[in-house]
Amino acid sequence: MSDTVFTAKALTKTYVSGETQVLALRTVDLEIFAGEVVVLLGPSGSGKSTLFNIMGGLDHATSGQLFFRDLELTNLDDRSLTAYRRQHVGFVFQFYNLIPSLTAYENVALVTEISDHPMRPDEALALVGLEARMHHFPAQLSGGEQQRVAIARAIAKRPEVLLCDEPTGALDSKTGIRVIEALLGINAQLGTTVLIITHNASIQDVADRVLFFADGQISRIHKNEARRTAAELVW
Numbered sequence: 001m002s003d004t005v006f007t008a009k010a011l012t013k014t015y016v017s018g019e020t021q022v023l024a025l026r027t028v029d030l031e032i033f034a035g036e037v038v039v040l041l042g043p044s045g046s047g048k049s050t051l052f053n054i055m056g057g058l059d060h061a062t063s064g065q066l067f068f069r070d071l072e073l074t075n076l077d078d079r080s081l082t083a084y085r086r087q088h089v090g091f092v093f094q095f096y097n098l099i100p101s102l103t104a105y106e107n108v109a110l111v112t113e114i115s116d117h118p119m120r121p122d123e124a125l126a127l128v129g130l131e132a133r134m135h136h137f138p139a140q141l142s143g144g145e146q147q148r149v150a151i152a153r154a155i156a157k158r159p160e161v162l163l164c165d166e167p168t169g170a171l172d173s174k175t176g177i178r179v180i181e182a183l184l185g186i187n188a189q190l191g192t193t194v195l196i197i198t199h200n201a202s203i204q205d206v207a208d209r210v211l212f213f214a215d216g217q218i219s220r221i222h223k224n225e226a227r228r229t230a231a232e233l234v235w
Ligand SMILES: Nc1ncnc2c1ncn2[C@@H]1O[C@H](COP(=O)(O)OP(=O)(O)OP(=O)(O)O)[C@@H](O)[C@H]1O
Pocket: 015, 016, 017, 022, 023, 024, 042, 043, 044, 045, 046, 047, 048, 049, 050, 051, 213
């Protein structure tokens, strides 16, 4: 039996603004398994970020159920969702949101100071290959290196799940591949379940499974028989 991390049952999200309603997720059923690398592909507006926001405890579903292991997220109030998010989920976004006046080490330490069982900032930075740059400020680092600091910050609290929304969106191919390599390294070394939203179809080759989104639904799931390494990617 596979170990299930997320289970979605008929998960639906409707955004209402004034008289307009947008059905962003339409009865999504899904299971995500522990230790998987999953890539989410699909056109703009197809519901990928909406699903991430609900999985990450940043937003509420309109109907249906979402479980993180045995915990029903769709039953939680904002306070409990915040506790869930702090404990279990790491986020990586397209823009790194590092604090410019703090070094890489200090940016990571901000998170480790408020976590229960964190790794040391230098350990987290070593996992993304930045041990030699840890006393540099963001402005002294390349875009790809800054994103790797953001990944170190996200994993330092040892989350079970890493949600990455367009992690290579602002990067050229060489540095983007290095970032994917860092994410795969985290998955291999810590067993973290890694979900990646991307518009770059090449990245799907590193996944265990690829979820194709269309119009608020998962239209297809593809299982890769063999995962490619980041070094084998070209875009
Ligand atoms: N806060 C919001 N209020 C109203 N509508 C929203 C809101 N957030 C998203 N939507 C709408 O919900 C739908 C799904 O959006 P979502 O951001 O999940 O798509 P996406 O697949 O992540 O797109 P992208 O690839 O461009 O990030 C879109 O039609 C979008 O306009």
